[in-house]
Amino acid sequence: MPVNEQISAKERMAIARVKMPEQDPQVRNRTFTEVNLGLPEQLALLEAKRCLQCKVAKCIAGCPVLVDIPRFLGFIVDGDLEAAARSLLGDNALPAVTGRVCPQETQCEEVCIRGLKGAPVAIGYLERFVADWARDHLTGAFMTPAPASGKKVAVVGSGPAGLTAAGELIKLGHAVTIYEAFHTPGGVLVYGIPEFRLPKEIVRAEVARLEAQGVKIECNTVVGKTYTLAELRAEHDAVFVAVGAGLPVFMNVAGENLKGVYSANEYLTRVNLMAAYDFPNNATPVLKGKRVAVVGGGNVAMDAVRTAKRLGADEAMIVYRRGKTELPARAEEVHHAEEEGIRFDFQVAPLEVLGNDQGWVTGLRCIRMELGEPDDSGRRRPVPVPGSEFIFPCDIVIVAIGTRANPLLTSTSPDLRLNRWGNIEAGEDGATSLPGVFAGGDIVRGAATVILAMGDGKRAAKAIDAYLQNL
Amino acid sequence: MHTILSNTQLAPNVTRLTVTAPRIAQIRQAGQFVIVRSGPGAERIPLTIADADAAAGTITLVIQAVGQSTKELVALQPGEELRDIVGPLGRATELPEHGHAVCVGGGVGTAVVHPIAQGLARAGVQVTSIIGGRSREWVIFEEELRALGTTIVCTDDGSYGRHGFVTDALRDVLAAGGVDAVYAVGPVPMMRAVAEVTRPLGVHTIVSLNPIMIDGTGMCGGCRVSIGGETKFACVDGPEFDGHQVDFDELRDRLGTYRQYEQAAQDHACKMGQG
Known part of the structure; x- marks a missing residue:
């Protein structure tokens, strides 16, 4: 010591x-x-x-x-x-x-x-x-790898869970290939978290370090489409599934398909992964609103609203149905957002997205909420205040109220046991109902944090190693 | 990396690229698409797989060069590399095993209807194709479709084949009876018109939609379309839907989301000497 x-x-x-x-x-x-x-x-x-x-x-x-x-x-x-x-x-x-x-x-x-x-x-x-x-x-492969085990592991998804598992498995001497659906590795670290909070150069360097240690990455590969899980399983001694919770949840209110309504996933992917903030040097555009309403109170909502401000919005606002103390976002993000001039409107629920005859968003019709009895999560459930409806005029609405499990992979693996929300059922160590198939991160937990996904990746890597030793 | 093997101009701004993509060529099914990206900074562009040769490990993409990104794609010459191709994406066409289907293709949509006609013919369905274009030079995939069954060509100006719209020819074919299903791919107004022709007759009508898309895996929701009043993601729930249930107004409207940005993209490309 x-x-x-x-x-x-x-x-x-x-x-x-x-x-x-x-x-x-x-x-x-x-x-x-x-x-x-x-x-x-x-x-x-x-x-x-x-x-x-x-x-x-x-x-x-x-x-x-x-x-x-x-x-x-x-x-x-x-x-x-x-x-x-x-x-x-x-x-x-x-x-x-x-x-x-x-x-x-x-x-x-x-x-x-x-x-x-x-x-x-x-x-x-x-x-x-x-x-x-x-x-x-510290450049290059700074760690001496364990002798090659001769075992092959496929990691599906190159987000925090997948990268962590790959890093642990390669140290243990296993051959690791990561399969990534996008054209660039990093998952939510590159499509979700903005440059101003996590520069993409940092992610590239972390990925490059893993590659220097021997991890192989195959981009443009959608497991569930390009290969089935069963095919990957047949080609490898074990598979770790860490595909995230990549299906956006919408509010299910009228006007949600108007031009100017984005899921936070789409908005952030355009700006982060496709670098739309640097249009036209990068070819993917994003709508730049003067008044932007972001619905939700988590880290993703903070990322979206701060992004909107940076893209030139005069007013960028968080619309959240509970109060400030209930915001699920990191304290630092909320603090930074406030410093940057982000407006917060608490205890407000959207009822409808309003549009003009050209199909563009013109506003968000909302209602004030008050806190009622605690719900299943122990938080007091917001209930509408009668007669408190109002219209927030805006030209962009970003929906950041969560994501669900994407069924693309799981729907093609009928034997893989899921819970009723479509998340993969996995034990503490990531073991699933299929022998040799482990899972972790948001596809197991539902939308959570980078570090919890990494914890899953680390534990699963240990369990995969034990599984491989016993083969 | 994927190598361009051939680049052929089919119509004034329609190009056919044959490109190596062995895995996709091997497993693709009728109706599926890929997303391509020509290089760093480029957009991700969804393109239906117009044809594939599993033995040669190649797929065929037909691209209408309307914006800056598609212009960059069609500029790729044999021997050059296409950086990213991901797929096959989307659900495959549901293919009946018998009966008579009419495949209607308008403009570049004819290239999308081709694999459907191919799949239907292989499944044992009698295929009649009705394809159209503004004038003769815009008619594509005629030969390929003729190999699969009766093919009626229409041109808006009468310069080739039948003078008139594909819907006129469709009415006649439907009037003759015995049609079990219609598959239509083309510009939004054409698909809508086809759906309106078949609706009163109650003929099952499938259209393939092409909304704006990024990931193609259900992750962004940008490609949402209203089908029978319900929101669906074209990339994972489609791209083919019941034509009688599609909200075509909304689709057309959403396709115009970035029109104002297209000029900026083209001006930029001119400045950079690529335009």
């Missing part, structure tokens, strides 16, 4: 939590360059010193991929960034991603002892710091 004895406990406790340097909100809400600028080395070293190196470190258990946080923070304090990077990368295949998009405040940082009195250690910022250092300084 690294020693961390250079400063006294009192000095350690006196260090205030670091602030992430950010672009000015009024500048950044016009560009797609990253909001958070990253910690300079000096601030990172100081922040790492705030860690108490707890003997029973709750932060590790708070992390879905069980990163040994005190260990890599200790290496930062020692000034040994290479050791910190190796330690972190050994636990987490995509630290430059999770350091940017994890909801740390409900995971590692929530349970940090420093948070009991004052602020928790900025674990997410430090993870990002080390991961970015690694990207610049």
Whole structure:
């Protein structure tokens, strides 16, 4: 273990939590360059010193991929960034991603002892710091791979679950091929999460690192269409299915097929994957509204509304049927959105999308809600306030109320057991009803987070390894 | 990567590309499509697989060059590479095993109706094709369709075949009786007109829709169409639907979503010296 004895406990406790340097909100809400600028080395070293190196470190258990946080923070304090990077990368295949998009405040940082009195250690910022250092300084296959096992594993989907599983399996010496439906790997990391929160260059570098370690990626391959799951299974010793929850849910209200209504999936895919923000240098267009209403309160809704602002909207607004404290989005995203001038209208439900005779959106007819009795989720159920209808004039409506399981793969695999929502039934270790077929991420959980998907990928890789050993 | 093997101009702005795609050639079924992307920064474009040769490992794509992205595609010459092709996507045509079907193709839609006619003929269905174009030079796939059954060619200006619209010829064929189903692919007004001709007669009518699409896997919902008042995704629920249930007004309207951007794309290409 690294020693961390250079400063006294009192000095350690006196260090205030670091602030992430950010672009000015009024500048950044016009560009797609990253909001958070990253910690300079000096601030990172100081922040790492705030860690108490707890003997029973709750932060590790708070992390879905069980990163040994005190260990890599200790290496930062020692000034040994290479050791910190190796330690972190050994636990987490995509630290430059999770350091940017994890909801740390409900995971590692929530349970940090420093948070009991004052602020928790900025674990997410430090993870990002080390991961970015690694990207610049650790090149190529920096890990010695295990001897080849002679076993072949297919991973379906190159999102966070698939990439993590691939990274773990390749370290164990298995031959791994990822099959990706889009023309570029990364899944939700490239089509969903915007450039200003997760630069695509970061994802490309993480993918390139996996490829350097021997992971093969076949893009333009839709499992369920180009190959069936059974065909992949026959060609490989095991398959990990991590295709995400890629079917957009619409509101089911009148006017939803008017021009100017997007699913968040479509809007973000156009802007992120197809780079429509840089039209016509990139050929895919996206409608640029003056007044944009985004329906929903999760991270995807925040990404969409902040994107709309950056595309030049005079007013970009969140319409959410519950209150601010119920917003499922990460605290940092809500905070950033507010700083950037995003308007929030809480306890409002859309009733109808209004349009003109040319078929273009002109507004959103809404009704105010109040909170009634708690529902199944324990949250108070919003109920309409009679007579409170109003019209929000707008030219773009983006529906960000969730996604469901895409049946494209599962409908062609009749023996694969699903739950009643169409998600794949899988155990803790990802095992499905089909021998040798494992699953994880949103296709199992329903729409969740990047890090939970990565946790699934890591656990499934372990289970797949055990399965392969017993073949 | 996929290699272009041939590039043939079929009509004034309609081009046939034959391109290597062995897996797709092997498994594609009538009615299915691919999405192609010509290179970095290019759009993803859905194209019905007009024909395939499983032994040669090639597929045939027929492209009407209307916008900047399709112009870039048809500029690809033999030996050049097409970067991305994904598929086969969409549901296959539901093929009956007997009876008499009429396949109606308008303009570039004739290339889309061709694999349907091919599938029907192979399944044992008697196929009559009715194809049309503005004038002689716009008539495509005539020879291929003649090989599958009786084929009636119509031109709007009478420069070739029968003078008039495909719907006129369709009325006559239907009047003769014995038609079990009609398959129609072409511009939205043509498909709508065909559906209106067959509706009073109660003849089962299938149309293949071509809404704006990105992923082709049900992920974006951009291709939603109203079928019998219900929203469907053309990419995974279609592209073929009951022509009597389609909201053609909405389809036509949604197809115009990005019209204002097309000029900007073309101007940009001119500036970049590609136009």
